[in-house]
Amino acid sequence: MYLKRELLQFSMRHGHAPVSIEHWRGSHTAGLHQFLRCVVAQWPPTAIAGGSSGATGKAICAEYAQWLRERRCLVAETISERTAEAGRFLSWYDERNKASPLSAMAIADVDAYLQSRAPSLRRVSRKGLAQRMRCFLRFVHASGRTERDLALCVMAPTLYAYESIPSALTPDHVSAVLQTARDDQSPKGLRDYAILLLLATYGMRAGEITRLQLNDIDWRTDRIFVCHTKTGSRSILPLMPAVGEAVLAYLRRGRPSTNVREIFIRMRAPYLGFESGSSLYTSTRRRLDAVGVQPDGKRGPHAFRHARAVSLLRDGTPMKIIGDVLGHRSASSTSVYLKLAIEDLRDVALEIPGLAQQGQP
Structure with missing residues (x-):
């Protein structure tokens, strides 16, 4: 009855049904499942007829x-x-x-x-x-x-191979989102800012961030250990000062008191880690919307990963190193991001003789 009423109100408010019923249903039942886990001994029930x-x-x-x-x-x-x-x-x-x-x-x-x-x-x-x-x-x-x-x-x-161009945020977009999140000193703001810095600095996958545990950061040697979700391999990356400070601020003033080992925790009880990387999509998109950034294509954590790949390309970083930072197993996975360096590709484009004679660019 609750979902039927909410669906009716959604249709009356927007003039149409949700584009994805499954996504809409999930957004409305997630909180209910969390509540039932608190009040019911076993949820969901183990035995279903x-x-x-x-x-x-x-x-x-x-x-x-x-x-x-x-x-x-x-x-x-x-x-x-x-x-x-x-x-x-x-x-x-x-x-x-x-x-x-x-x-x-x-x-x-x-x-x-x-x-x-x-x-x-x-x-x-x-x-x-x-x-x-x-x-x-x-x-x-x-x-x-x-x-x-x-x-x-x-x-x-x-x-078809290379048929589409991955979406990526511009450096100005990334800076605007980070600045807005940094100004938010609430516990949720501290968490989101640390997550966004990890996305923008290392180009990590969302699932790699949600799986980060307290012992994955070596504070004495300033290193961070990343387990790549797709390949299962592990990378050791230098812990950049800005990232370390943001994570420390969240751990000291924003992270709920809990015994779980994951670094990033949900803000509502029960205080557990995120179920998957897709859980970061809503908070990331909310931060993009807050500064009016509406990129074409991806609007979640992966857009920051693409942006980081482009920045490394423009800095002249070798493809092998870019692949190692992003956790790619093959060079073909990294070469996809070459299509994003549009301005750089224009510099090596060949002129078409007929158009050049007509004075067209």
Whole structure:
């Protein structure tokens, strides 16, 4: 009833339904889940009646996670993403087919699920969704739950190499956001400023920041240890004075009193670390909106990562060092950021003879 009322008020206020119902629902239920964890001994309940969406679905996801870890050798964050997608599909399939076994699953079911998820996703996200579903369907077939390997029937949109230009903030945008956050001396402001400095100084991924623990900073030698979420490798970076001062200010005057080891903590009880890097999106975008920065494309933590890559390129930093700072495993991952150095690329552009004769730039 609560969600129905809130959805009705949203539609009346904006004149349309939310673009992504799942995102809207998550933003309204996150606080409720936090509250229920405080008042209920076990939340969410461990035993849920039903087919694949209940205990059976959890068992399948647990087996799938073990398969991804042992057979595919994937890192923890990728395993979490793929098992989460599997859980969503199993819940959807159970509701659609009235608890039918997976052995009865047809490609029409997979197509219907992809169509239900696609409207709120960009083309690159749709490709990722198709890849996650292919992986899960391979597991379902390999574990003997289906006779046919339905992964071969899943179609994904074609993405061309270097077809798009990553979004990045300008140096002025970064400076404005940092200055505004620095002026906010509230506990939340101290936390956000330290996070933004880590993003702008090292180009860290959001997940790498949320996983930082107290022992990852060596204050005696001024070093910070970063565990890269995508590759699983670790980097040792110098702790810049401004970053160290911002983190210390947050630890002394902004961080809630708690026993958890993560550096950055939620501002509301229970005082725990962030669940994932995506948890930083809202606070980062709020800081961008506060100074009127509306970049094209990404408006979250990753835009700071792109901006840092461009600044290193313009300073003449070798690609290998940029890749090491950003935690890239291959040079191809770093070369994507070359497209962002637009002004530098203009200096090496070749003139078109016909246009040059006509006096056109």
